[in-house]
Amino acid sequence: METRTVRQDAAELVRRWVIPGESRVYVLTFGCQQNEADSERLLGLALSLGYGRADSPEDAELILVNTCAIREHAELKALSIIGGFKHVKEKNPRVIIGVCGCMAAEPHRVEDLKRRYPYVSFTLEPAKIACLPTLIAETVQRKKRTFLLPDAPDAVPKIDEGIPVERLSRHKAWVSIMYGCNNFCTYCIVPYVRGRERSRASGEVLSEIEGLVGNGVREITLLGQNVNSYRSDCDFTGLVRRVGEIEGDFRLRFMTSHPKDVSDDLIACFSGVPHLAPHFHLPLQSGSDAILKRMNRHYGVARYRSIVERLRARDPEITLTSDVIVGFPGETDGDFEATLALLREIGFDQVYSFIYSPRRGTPAADYPDQVPPDVSRERMRRLLDLQCEISAEKNRPLVGQTLRVLADGPSPDGTPGVVTGRTAGGKLVHFNAPENVVGQFVNVRIDRADAFALRGTLSE
Ligand code: 5AD
Numbered sequence: 374m375e376t377r378t379v380r381q382d383a384a385e386l387v388r389r390w391v392i393p394g395e396s397r398v399y400v401l402t403f404g405c406q407q408n409e410a411d412s413e414r415l416l417g418l419a420l421s422l423g424y425g426r427a428d429s430p431e432d433a434e435l436i437l438v439n440t441c442a443i444r445e446h447a448e449l450k451a452l453s454i455i456g457g458f459k460h461v462k463e464k465n466p467r468v469i470i471g472v473c474g475c476m477a478a479e480p481h482r483v484e485d486l487k488r489r490y491p492y493v494s495f496t497l498e499p500a501k502i503a504c505l506p507t508l509i510a511e512t513v514q515r516k517k518r519t520f521l522l523p524d525a526p527d528a529v530p531k532i533d534e535g536i537p538v539e540r541l542s543r544h545k546a547w548v549s550i551m552y553g554c555n556n557f558c559t560y561c562i563v564p565y566v567r568g569r570e571r572s573r574a575s576g577e578v579l580s581e582i583e584g585l586v587g588n589g590v591r592e593i594t595l596l597g598q599n600v601n602s603y604r605s606d607c608d609f610t611g612l613v614r615r616v617g618e619i620e621g622d623f624r625l626r627f628m629t630s631h632p633k634d635v636s637d638d639l640i641a642c643f644s645g646v647p648h649l650a651p652h653f654h655l656p657l658q659s660g661s662d663a664i665l666k667r668m669n670r671h672y673g674v675a676r677y678r679s680i681v682e683r684l685r686a687r688d689p690e691i692t693l694t695s696d697v698i699v700g701f702p703g704e705t706d707g708d709f710e711a712t713l714a715l716l717r718e719i720g721f722d723q724v725y726s727f728i729y730s731p732r733r734g735t736p737a738a739d740y741p742d743q744v745p746p747d748v749s750r751e752r753m754r755r756l757l758d759l760q761c762e763i764s765a766e767k768n769r770p771l772v773g774q775t776l777r778v779l780a781d782g783p784s785p786d787g788t789p790g791v792v793t794g795r796t797a798g799g800k801l802v803h804f805n806a807p808e809n810v811v812g813q814f815v816n817v818r819i820d821r822a823d824a825f826a827l828r829g830t831l832s833e
């Protein structure tokens with residue numbers, strides 16, 4: 374780990390290199406909410422070095438690509454976009470391109486970027502975001518490209534508190550409370566690229582949230598790869614209860630949880646903690662015990678079902694969402710049918726489904742019984758069709774109800790006069806309203822519902 378002085382010297386050097394009013398930074402983000410939170414730190418650090426914000430990569434002197442390695446598709450997309458930045462660098466030799474995020478923690482990708490992408494100046498793995506000034510300094514001072522080898526996989530990196538954060542929303546905020554994952558699900562690259570679990574001190578988390586709520590933030594999402602295994606001076610439930618005691622008009626969410634760490638105490642929070650939104654995202658991954666075992670998930674269908682029953686006993690209206698992988702090695706027609714049957718039985722409000730993607734270095738990538746792509750695609754199609762019906766059915770009873778919605782921003786398709794927001798359960802709502810409601814809680818009467826969104830009218 375570099376010392377504080379090294380870091381300050383590097384920052385000074387970069388500040389001298391940056392041209393005020395001219396040098397700008399562009400951060401491109403792939404992947405999960407954790408990456409979005411990390412990007413806010415990358416941006417915060419770059420701004421603290423004197424860079425301004427660019428609206429596009431063509432307009433930037435510092436381009437940071439915050440990558441995702443969870444599936445091959447995400448990696449290929451990032452590589453193709455990085456490839457396109459060659460021309461930006463050719464036009465302006467001052468341009469510095471850094472590849473951050475999970476791909477920057479995969480030794481074979483780092484090697485590849487070093488050899489085949491000569492216009493990339495450095496890679497920076499997620500656990501070392503604070504080293505950004507040093508990497509830029511190396512580039513400008515010594516004209517040196519830096520491709521740090523990721524830490525040993527069993528290392529527990531130190532948490533860097535105090536990295537400046539440039540939040541992209543004024544009313545919603547990510548608050549990372551723990552990093553890394555110790556679970557080693559056999560399909561997943563995360564434990565290799567984000568290292569061992571480590572949790573922030575509760576005092577740091579609470580004062581960050583108090584500051585945010587004091588500034589008018591209306592929604593706080595506690596983030597972690599395995600958020601409910603948070604453990605420092607208190608456990609996760611202790612932390613949720615303490616956040617619940619903070620005064621203010623805000624919603625509290627958390628993600629992503631692992632079923633093996635869902636305690637009765639956590640379930641009890643859904644009826645006892647002020648602010649806690651009635652939404653639980655709880656990845657199932659498969660509805661077959663045999664597959665769950667091969668995935669190394671540490672729970673079976675019976676245990677998952679019991680969690681759902683207990684959650685619904687606490688709050689019958691709770692929104693339940695999940696992740697499912699189709700085509701995991703060895704998944705038979707029978708295993709897949711068991712997944713469909715469980716989805717029907719549980720009735721999730723929304724399911725994020727993914728075709729299994731082999732990740733180099735994970736155990737499942739070497740399993741001999743890989744499922745042929747056309748079989749996986751067909752299963753995926755059937756799962757999507759089924760879940761679409763279920764989601765529509767779950768949303769239908771909301772028609773006619775008036776719900777409290779946090780107005781998030783203008784409609785994504787740009788329709789004038791339409792604003793998009795989320796209900797307490799996390800459901801997407803499009804409604805007619807002036808743009809000045811963005812950032813506020815408003816009441817919306819639901820007029821229509823389909824599988825993916827609700828449509829409503831602002832009500833007084
Ligand atoms: N292939 C497909 N999906 C994956 N996920 C994680 N690893 C893989 C993989 N190798 C899914 C899981 C996880 C979600 C974030 O991504 O469902 O919950």
Ligand code: SF4
Nearest residue numbers: 554556557558561563
């Ligand atoms: Fe990956 Fe499993 Fe850890 Fe989630 S819990 S990040 S799926 S290894």
